[in-house]
Amino acid sequence: MTTPTQLNQGIGAYHRLKADIIHNAFSPGEKLQMSRLKAYYGLGVGPLREALSRLVAERLVVAESQRGFRIAPMSLDELHDIYEARAEIEGLMLRLAIERGDDAWEAEILARAHTLGKVMEVKTPEELLDIWDSRHQAFHTAIVAGCRSSHLMQIRADLFDRVERYRNLWLRETVLSEAALEQKRQEHARLVDVILARDTRAATQMMIDHLMTPVPIITEVMRRHQRG
Amino acid sequence: MTTPTQLNQGIGAYHRLKADIIHNAFSPGEKLQMSRLKAYYGLGVGPLREALSRLVAERLVVAESQRGFRIAPMSLDELHDIYEARAEIEGLMLRLAIERGDDAWEAEILARAHTLGKVMEVKTPEELLDIWDSRHQAFHTAIVAGCRSSHLMQIRADLFDRVERYRNLWLRETVLSEAALEQKRQEHARLVDVILARDTRAATQMMIDHLMTPVPIITEVMRRHQRG
DNA sequence: TTTTTAGTAAAAATCTAAAATATTGTCAGC
DNA sequence: GCTGACAATATTTTAGATTTTTACTAAAAA
Numbered sequence: 001m002t003t004p005t006q007l008n009q010g011i012g013a014y015h016r017l018k019a020d021i022i023h024n025a026f027s028p029g030e031k032l033q034m035s036r037l038k039a040y041y042g043l044g045v046g047p048l049r050e051a052l053s054r055l056v057a058e059r060l061v062v063a064e065s066q067r068g069f070r071i072a073p074m075s076l077d078e079l080h081d082i083y084e085a086r087a088e089i090e091g092l093m094l095r096l097a098i099e100r101g102d103d104a105w106e107a108e109i110l111a112r113a114h115t116l117g118k119v120m121e122v123k124t125p126e127e128l129l130d131i132w133d134s135r136h137q138a139f140h141t142a143i144v145a146g147c148r149s150s151h152l153m154q155i156r157a158d159l160f161d162r163v164e165r166y167r168n169l170w171l172r173e174t175v176l177s178e179a180a181l182e183q184k185r186q187e188h189a190r191l192v193d194v195i196l197a198r199d200t201r202a203a204t205q206m207m208i209d210h211l212m213t214p215v216p217i218i219t220e221v222m223r224r225h226q227r228g
Numbered sequence: 229m230t231t232p233t234q235l236n237q238g239i240g241a242y243h244r245l246k247a248d249i250i251h252n253a254f255s256p257g258e259k260l261q262m263s264r265l266k267a268y269y270g271l272g273v274g275p276l277r278e279a280l281s282r283l284v285a286e287r288l289v290v291a292e293s294q295r296g297f298r299i300a301p302m303s304l305d306e307l308h309d310i311y312e313a314r315a316e317i318e319g320l321m322l323r324l325a326i327e328r329g330d331d332a333w334e335a336e337i338l339a340r341a342h343t344l345g346k347v348m349e350v351k352t353p354e355e356l357l358d359i360w361d362s363r364h365q366a367f368h369t370a371i372v373a374g375c376r377s378s379h380l381m382q383i384r385a386d387l388f389d390r391v392e393r394y395r396n397l398w399l400r401e402t403v404l405s406e407a408a409l410e411q412k413r414q415e416h417a418r419l420v421d422v423i424l425a426r427d428t429r430a431a432t433q434m435m436i437d438h439l440m441t442p443v444p445i446i447t448e449v450m451r452r453h454q455r456g
Numbered sequence: 457t458t459t460t461t462a463g464t465a466a467a468a469a470t471c472t473a474a475a476a477t478a479t480t481g482t483c484a485g486c
Numbered sequence: 487g488c489t490g491a492c493a494a495t496a497t498t499t500t501a502g503a504t505t506t507t508t509a510c511t512a513a514a515a516a
Contacts, residue, residue: 008293044472050281057285065236066478085379092320151313155383272500294506
């Protein structure tokens, strides 16, 4: 007896490749040579091309006809544009969520904020970063989920994948200090306050600012990388 | 001597399949059998699977591991959600465009509005519909292009592809009457007015309403199809 | 008799490996 | 230094092999 529904290799390749790209295992613009990919992932060209085609649609990879595939380039321009698009869309979703959110939505936000606030009890700095990050993600997702639009949620998730590559550039060389965490905690608390007060204008503006804070830091990291 | 850069079959298959799906050549949820696709498009499984994988990422096709591909289902729920997401995002883009648009932007809007208004001089009703549609599209694109965000433009284009399938359901059984065209023309004129007056609030609200008008009609068409 | 279950054959999807096609790099000839 | 043929390399495609699912039939259990 085998597993009831096993994933085919194309789907597996897609997930592995995507994770590797997002975590900057390849450099931007890098040529993806089939022979290398075959050797590295231990797969045939068929599944690999399927995975790459899917990533082309997500714009993490670019295809040049008869010339194979490349990792999508990164640029300061894209960094700014993508972060802004994300922030504006998340602002829009927050506005809708405030209009539509019910008691369960409010409760979920409070629950996620609480869990995020108690993230100190974990061990190593690396583990702390991982756990903080996933709980931070869950907190923000809980907020915008109130918009009740699966398409907006999807668009947001897709944008997040594209932002992640830039974000990991910065995250890699950052240690979460106690002070930084405390500042974030306060920001989140204020955010929760204005959201629950249903103050749309203040909440969306605060959210957009909050989401844009990493941009100057990542810009700095990218400038440094370009030189060094 | 051959053509300098010729498209590979996977890309060709992607465009043909996408066009066929958008024009409802397949029915929603329909099983896409490889042997049929091979025969119909005259291609091997490789390029077809690449094209389908890309369409999976665009959510026009769904993949079931080891069970092949299906046309993504359609539903009233999705119709409403997708139209709303589109309208809200286009409203957001319009707000940014009003904040950022320059003289060239204003000029382009006026140019497109003018071209759209003079669409009567063409011949058959079918041709009229085609031309009206493409100019209408150009008009709206000119408006939101002022937001200067290539990512938002991309998201909008992707959403448009997904909306198109529903839109064509209605377009197919509609003849553009003189009266309907005149009404649209007036709507567009008012839209241009508030946009050039940089009245953000009125413009975004009018835009959202304008984009949502087809929804009740398409809902009606879908209900009728479900029964008949 | 009806419903499940097990087994088997057919059909379909998936994968591999090798052939076909295109591009890139090299080097002689001008 | 430029051009064009030729070789090398890489991508793309096809065709067949393999695996998985589905459909069908018959036996067993309720």
